[in-house]
Amino acid sequence: MTAGSLSCENIQVSFGGLKAVNGVSYDFKPGLLYGLIGPNGAGKTTLMNALSGHAVLSGGRVRLDGQDITNLSVHRRTRKGLGRSFQITKIFAGMSVLENLQIAAFAHRHRVQPFWLPASRFAAVREQAEQVLEEVELSALAHRPAEYLSHGDQRALEVGLSLLSEPSVLLLDEPLAGVGHDQLEKAIGLISRIVKGRTVLLIEHNMDVVMQVSDEIVVMVQGQLLASGSPDDIRGNAEVRAAYLGEEA
């Protein structure tokens, strides 16, 4: 797998009169992990929605590996190598953990879903699903209905689902949200494993974690980019401190 590049050009998303994302331009370079931070309501998730195709742009362009994907639907972007996990867990209730992952694997391997054979006959799909199952350390829970998993395990499944499309660019929206202290280390370990060889954009509120895992930090405030740079630069940035602490810069 080769890491992809993702670039935003003057991205704008409006909800009525509110400009949730107001003219964001940035190049995400291949193979780096970008921590996207900012106070609540800064537009981080909306920017991610704009990149993955869930939000309608009122202006600007999105490019994946130089190719304009602004007008592509969500599933087409996924097939081009753009993966995504959600802040609010979106898993398939009523199905086992393994079945959840198999659905992802089928989506990745078959443009047209085969209807002439039972799903159980596709060994390669099962293998791929089991591989990810191991990667996210849920093998022991493979046959458990997904909705009965603990919150931490659901978050791991949420991340695992996004891996089966073999994304070259991965957008992770608060993968650690609500994960308890006892499971935090395991979750961080999982994230540091899966980001290898990929370009990653990570939204996370736990500053210690973001500073620890990110190569670059991008700070958003009120729909615009405030600053970007290495974790050390950002730590020392007076403007960023002001934005977070509400002081005048």
Add this chain to the structure above:
Amino acid sequence: MTRRTVGQTLMAVIIAAMIAIPFFLPGEQWVNLVSLILIWALFAIGFDLVFGVTGMLSFGHAALLGSGGYALTVLTLSYQVGFLPALLAAAVMGALLAFCMGLFALRVSGLFFALLTLALAQMVYILASNKLRALTGGVDGIPGVPRPDLFGINFYDNRNYYAFIVVVFLIGLAVMALLRASPFGRALRAVQANDTRASQLGHNVHALRQSAFVVSGAYAGISGGLLASLMFYISPQMLHWATSGDVMIMTVLGGKGTLLGPILGVAVFELLKEELSQVTQYWYGILGLIFILATIFLRNGIAGLFHGPDDQDQGGAS
């Protein structure tokens, strides 16, 4: 064996027994009743692919059923097409109409999808009753719909036609079992469970919904053709919105999202209708009451009685 397997086996045995009864009991009554049940059951398992599996409430299935019926009737009577090709054409007609309805209705979801399918189906109803009178015979309908003409068997004998229906029904059931257990069926379930996630994984959600609707339309079309042939008659009544309501009630009563549940739902519905309508003219009201009680106390329908409380099968070929 898990409780689910026991339950599913039991359901299969009951359905097999129901299908076998008319072959052994004398009298036309059972033949006619089970013929009707199997045709409606074929309609219902097709409906459930959209409703129970994909999670779309269609209120326009009457139009799909009726269009199939009219296709078979007009082709056999006016164009002297053979029964089997006409039945195939009925399936194509249902699928085609489903595709066209989907073009409009699939732009919206939830309640709006239900309303839009209802409106489109009512349009077809009005077309058949008025505007296309020359083709459809208007509200009078068309009498004399033929039976199959195959292997020199006299299908005007209800017992022989019953055997024909059983064969078509079993083929339809087997195909549906495969569809539901296939990756396609799994993907449809995923669309119902979480469409945002399904598209994020790379599934073309719109195409999946459209396909489910088209397949469902083909099932409805065949059912409509068989029904018109069973009655020797077709009228716009088959296109009436109450038909869409009936198939939904049958499916919910039997257990939506299960393969065999809707068949039992149809059986109970038709049996009650048959018995109650002999006792009172208010049978439809009593049926309504039973339906209300069933939705309150039998959350997963009749299939829930057999399966246990966990909802819906996993798309297994039961």
